[in-house]
Amino acid sequence: MKKYPLLEAVYSTEQFCKAGHDLIDQIDSYLSHQFNGKNAVNRWQNPKDELLFWRSYDYRDFHQFVSDILRHSIHIHNPKYMGHQVSAPAPMAVLTNMISDLLNNGSAVYEMGQASNAIEKLVVELFCQKIGYDPQLSSGLMTSGGTLANLTALLAARQSLKGSDIWQHGSDQKLAVLVSSQAHYSIDRAARILGLGHSGVIQVEVEDDYSMSYQALLTCYKKAINDGYKVLAIIGSACSTATGSYDDLLRIGQFCQERELWFHVDGAHGGAAIFSDRHKFRLKGIDFADSVIIDTHKMMMTPALSTVLLFKDKAKGSQTFHQKAQYLFADATVDDQWYNSGLRTFECTKRMMCLQFYVLWQQYGAEVFAQNVDCLYELGQVFAQLINAHDRFELLLEPQTNIVCFRYFDKALTENELNVLNCQIRQKILEDNAFYIVQTELNNVVYLRVTIMNPLTNSNHLKALLCKIEMLVDK
Numbered sequence: 001m002k003k004y005p006l007l008e009a010v011y012s013t014e015q016f017c018k019a020g021h022d023l024i025d026q027i028d029s030y031l032s033h034q035f036n037g038k039n040a041v042n043r044w045q046n047p048k049d050e051l052l053f054w055r056s057y058d059y060r061d062f063h064q065f066v067s068d069i070l071r072h073s074i075h076i077h078n079p080k081y082m083g084h085q086v087s088a089p090a091p092m093a094v095l096t097n098m099i100s101d102l103l104n105n106g107s108a109v110y111e112m113g114q115a116s117n118a119i120e121k122l123v124v125e126l127f128c129q130k131i132g133y134d135p136q137l138s139s140g141l142m143t144s145g146g147t148l149a150n151l152t153a154l155l156a157a158r159q160s161l162k163g164s165d166i167w168q169h170g171s172d173q174k175l176a177v178l179v180s181s182q183a184h185y186s187i188d189r190a191a192r193i194l195g196l197g198h199s200g201v202i203q204v205e206v207e208d209d210y211s212m213s214y215q216a217l218l219t220c221y222k223k224a225i226n227d228g229y230k231v232l233a234i235i236g237s238a239c240s241t242a243t244g245s246y247d248d249l250l251r252i253g254q255f256c257q258e259r260e261l262w263f264h265v266d267g268a269h270g271g272a273a274i275f276s277d278r279h280k281f282r283l284k285g286i287d288f289a290d291s292v293i294i295d296t297h298k299m300m301m302t303p304a305l306s307t308v309l310l311f312k313d314k315a316k317g318s319q320t321f322h323q324k325a326q327y328l329f330a331d332a333t334v335d336d337q338w339y340n341s342g343l344r345t346f347e348c349t350k351r352m353m354c355l356q357f358y359v360l361w362q363q364y365g366a367e368v369f370a371q372n373v374d375c376l377y378e379l380g381q382v383f384a385q386l387i388n389a390h391d392r393f394e395l396l397l398e399p400q401t402n403i404v405c406f407r408y409f410d411k412a413l414t415e416n417e418l419n420v421l422n423c424q425i426r427q428k429i430l431e432d433n434a435f436y437i438v439q440t441e442l443n444n445v446v447y448l449r450v451t452i453m454n455p456l457t458n459s460n461h462l463k464a465l466l467c468k469i470e471m472l473v474d475k
């Protein structure tokens with residue numbers, strides 16, 4: 001055979017070992033810099049300049065590349081990162097990811113992922129137990145993110161509609177889902193993918209605390225039925241994305257049970273509180289849910305993407321994609337083939353995404369997930385108190401979680417001027433690089449939005465954020 005020297009180089013372990021040891025040192029030094037919170041959280045550039053940088057980038061070696069990537073990325077381990085809801089991944093989970101990358105076991109078929117299919121089942125069992133599902137009846141799977149998990153759950157809901165097999169025959173029924181107006185956009189997207197269209201996503205009004213209004217749910221449901229819709233599912237948010245408000249799962253769950261409707265709980269962010277004795281009361285009634293999703297890459301310290309999707313009734317969870325792929329699954333008619341996870345997930349090739357969660361669970365105990373939720377939610381309270389004590393800031397509402405919405409306030413300004421000013425503040429913070437926060441708009445009012453994702457954030461960082469905002473306004 002001909003020689004393939006490049007391939008020989010790719011698969012030699014000599015370079016790997018050298019670069020690998022060096023990388024760990026580089027990450028160690030990076031993390032200790034980030035953890036002390038003294039440096040910038042970001043290095044903001046507009047997209048054009050960033051593209052230009054990489055277009056003219058001169059790749060020298062891996063070490064240099066890593067430092068350039070670090071320099072050009074947002075630093076989630078920095079305690080002044082308080083933006084979007086992704087975890088600051090636990091270093092041990094990061095390390096575990098390397099094993100998943102190395103083995104590249106696909107997991108769709110058991111033979112291609114023996115360990116990961118078995119471990120995934122153990123992880124799922126833990127979540128089912130925390131939720132309060134019957135261990136004999138319940139099941140679940142892991143999938144690539146909350147968006148895909150919501151879609152998969154709604155597909156299962158659709159397939160369980162009585163008197164039809166939509167997966168097989170399609171549907172000309174008018175289907176709808178009912179969901180709070182504060183739900184994550186992935187629900188709307190999933191419903192549209194299912195062919196429900198704009199009118200099939202019925203948005204239920206919220207209460208003052210931004211949780212779904214039960215009265216509005218009753219009204220919307222009645223109207224939907226009168227308008228000839230078949231209700232596919234009712235979706236509870238636990239919690240909502242913008243304000244971190246938990247819907248009343250118990251009331252919605254009972255409502256669904258009485259009418260034999262599918263109840264889905266989107267717990268992408270706040271479902272993790274099921275591990276916390278202090279906060280699980282927010283999830284009271286979650287055991288009524290036919291399906292639940294919880295992201296581990298948000299409040300459970302694993303890297304993205306990793307989401308658990310749980311079904312109260314495993315038979316309903318396994319009928320979602322009941323097409324046959326004979327070359328993969330010899331006997332796909334068996335209902336409970338938990339070990340062939342590809343029967344129940346979108347993914348064919350799937351990362352070994354259970355490993356990171358499993359290592360954190362085994363290494364530190366399930367209590368570590370409770371501590372993370374407790375700590376971050378407590379920081380939400382601490383920040384709210386700081387805002388309340390400050391006359392130049394206004395809190396939207398007392399936070400139930402680590403998501404806090406507030407705004408700079410000046411009674412001399414009109415609402416419109418305040419909106420403009422708060423947008424400017426957020427843009428200035430972005431460009432200033434010391435902190436990272438986001439913004440949201442609720443009832444035409446612009447709020448600054450903080451999600452404290454890093455347990456190393458403390459009250460001094462939060463005070464410093466408020467000082468920074470005042471400084472930017474006064475400048």
Ligand SMILES: *Cc1c(COP(=O)(O)O)cnc(C)c1O
Binds near residue numbers: 239241
């Ligand atoms: C983040 C989020 C999602 C989407 O999850 P991804 O993992 O980002 O796809 C869905 N619902 C809620 C409530 C969320 O907070």
